[in-house]
Amino acid sequence: MGINRICGTLSSFYYKAVWNSWNHFSCNINETVIKETAAALVTTGLSKLGYNYVNIGNGSNAAYKDLRFIMIAGLKFLVTPRYLTCSKTMPGSLGHEEHDAKTFAEWGIDYLKYDNCNNDGSKPPVRYPVMTRALMKSGRPIFYSLCEWGDMHPALWGSPVGNSWRTTNDINDSWLSMISIADMNEIYAEHARPGGWNDPDMLEVGNGGMTKDEYIVHFSIWAISKAPLLLGCDIRNMSKETMEIVTNKEVIAINQDPHGVQAKKVRMEGDIEVWAGPLSGYRVALLLLNRGPLRSSITALWDDIEIPANSVVEARDLWEHKTLKQKFVGNLTATVDSHASDAMVSSGLSAIGYKYINIDDCWGELKRDSQGNLIAKASTFPSGIKALSDYVHSKGLKLGIYSDAGGQEDPATWAGGIGNSWRTTGDIQDNWKSMTTIADQNDRWASYARPGSWNDPDMLEVGNGGMSREEYRSHFSIWALAKAPLLIGCDLRSMDKATFELLSNKEVIAINQDKLGIQGKKVKKDGDLEVWAGPLSKKRVAVILWNRGSLPANITARWADIGLDSSATVNARDLWAHSTYSGVRKQLSALVEPHACKMYTLTRRKA
Missing domain, CATH: 2.60.40.1180 (Golgi alpha-mannosidase II)
Incomplete structure (x- = not known):
């Protein structure tokens, strides 16, 4: 039976949709796992979409000779042989090609992944065709997948040898690995055709190392690249989210289009x-x-x-x-949107100092379990809070969570020895009136704040869309000067450039994080025109000129207002314009637009 008859023109889904044990189970497989997986392919409806192959990767052995269950389920069966397998737990097929091909046919095998570990040193273009000829003699159509990791560019010679060929090294469950694999596979796009496919390795969708958006990117690129869709997660315990991705019929149709031309950049x-x-x-x-x-x-x-x-x-x-x-x-x-790969890490915000991912209200079930433990909502946190915590920690971040102690007024007056921060206000809303009111309320308690014990005027609304760019800049500046916890409250995954630039202003963040740790406060008010100021380490001063009115106005901070000696000469650093004014004396003035602010660090010049 000729190898071309195994696939012919691949206009159906069936020779390219596979579940493979390696990504999720490695060598921890047994007959029960395989049977349960086969059952899951049927009960979930995946087999009707074309996921008809069950592939036992490295670590399989002769314990799987009874395949009646899988055959009854209407599925196809696959194995992965070599000289010695990569795990070295069982013999491979090198030197035993005809014998093993016949055995595979007798077992009812439908797909052979032929790996490259522990070989005899002969060249893949010589070694792999031996199994091609053996499969032709076996009397059974078996899809032949070449897996020599792209070392000798099998896309250039694999077409008459097998039905697919690995173009890359092994994938792992991360954005960086997945996207680099996609790039490597794309190089060989012109060599793919019906019956001979570039294989960028298995899908990691559902294994937990990427976000939903990243998995959608992963599945989309594999589909448009006409790559074999090899599921690599535990489909017995697949989440609804994973199921929705891997069963998208419209995306699968792109992969299975009868034209069979691989897309490229x-x-x-x-x-x-x-x-x-x-x-x-x-x-x-x-x-x-x-x-x-x-x-x-x-x-x-x-x-x-x-x-x-x-x-x-x-x-x-x-x-x-x-x-x-x-x-x-x-x-x-x-x-x-951004690929949303743990956006605090990928955007660089974690490197600037944003280290906490905080889950606010609504994360738990209404009732505790029989032991009195809090329970995470299974519908929104299917893996549980511990698994989420492990994942966040793996990114070098910290996880925060919400609970409630009821209400008691004026916590700034009593909470210093109890907690590290305390809310001084009601909940903030994403509008100018709410933000300015909250700022005023928090300012009342400035004298109670100190390092390790902070007044908290609630989260930042920056990026949520209810205020203008200048208003958000005022919001961020006042929170920074007030030494408030900088709790980002927008969706980092879809953050626009303006929001990112505002939240990542290192000079403003440095004011918030100054080691002196003294909360700045309102020191002068003239109608809608205000001066806020606070001392910094190294005898510096932070100043905000804030126009809360509806018209442009000049605002002046005199040295007496902000705690400077009247004879002091300073360099004024504009923290939003990132420019410095040298030799400023007696006062600092600026024209400030409506609802906008100017923020400065004043550094005394040496006499």
Whole structure:
């Protein structure tokens, strides 16, 4: 039986959709796991979508000769042999190709992943065709997957040898690994065709090392690349979120399109990429990919994706499952969120000092368990808080959680020996009036704050959309001067550039984190015009000129207002403009726009 007859023109899903044991189970497999997995493929409906192969990776042995259960379930069975397996727990097939191919056929094997560990030193282009010929003689159609990790560029010679070939080294469950694997596989796009596919390794979707958005990127790139869709998670315990990703019929249809042409990158601008590939029916598959930490607008030009310039195009969003109302001519533009890879880490915010991920209210069930323990909501935290904590800690971050002690007034007057911070106000809202009111209320308690015991005027609303950029800048500046805990309250995964720039201002954050730890306060008020100030380490002073009115105005801070000697000469550092004014004497004045502020650090000049 010729190898080409095994796949022919692969216009169906069935030879490319697989569950593989290695990513999740490694060598910790047994007959029960395999049978339960086979049952799960059927009961979840995955087998109806085409996930029909159960592949035992490294660590399998002769204990799986009775395959009646899997056959009855209507699934196909796979094994992974070598000279010695990578785990060295069992013999491989090198030197025993014909014998083992016959055995595989007798066992009812449907897919053979032929790995490259512990080989005899012969070249893969010589070694792998031996198994090709053995499979042809076996009398059973067996999909032949070459796994020599792309070392000798099998895309260049694998087509007459097997049905797929690994183009890369092993994937692991992280954004960096996944995206670098995608890049390596894309290099060989022109060598893929129906019956001969580039294989960038298994899917990590559902194994927990990436966010939902990152797994969607992962599945989308594998689909548009016509890669074999090899599930690598424990499908017996698959979450609803994972199920929704791997069962997206519209995305799977891109992978299984009968045209069988692998998509590739057609435009790259820094972290912004456009991937595209032709489909049957004169259609095009398009992927707009944002690899960066910030939300960005991405444009695909018709010229990039080989659509005639004047064509009017209808676009279908395969993850939202809707056809866009707008018709597109010449290009298609969309705003794409960050890949959201633990956005505090990937955006660089953790390096600046944002180290805590805090879960506020609504995380738990209403009732405790029989032992009196709090219970996380299974619908929103299916892995439990401990697993979430382990994950957050693995990113070098800390996890905070919310509870409630009831209410008692004026905690600043009594909480210093009890906690590290205390709310001084009601809940903040994302508007100017609420923010300014909260700032005033918190200022009343400035004298009670000290290092390790902080007044807390509630979270930052920066980035939530209810205030202007200048208002958010005032918000962040006042919170920083007041030594308030800087608790980001927006969605970091979809944070825009303006929000990121505001929250990551190192000079303003340094005021908040100054080791002297004295809360700044309002020192002068003239109608809507205010001066706030506070001492810093090294005999410096932080100053805010704040215009709470509706018209531009000049605001002046005199040295007497802010605790400086009248004869002092200072250098004034503008913390938002990142510029320095030298030799300032007696007072500091600036024109300030409505609802805006100017923030400075004043450093005494040596006489």
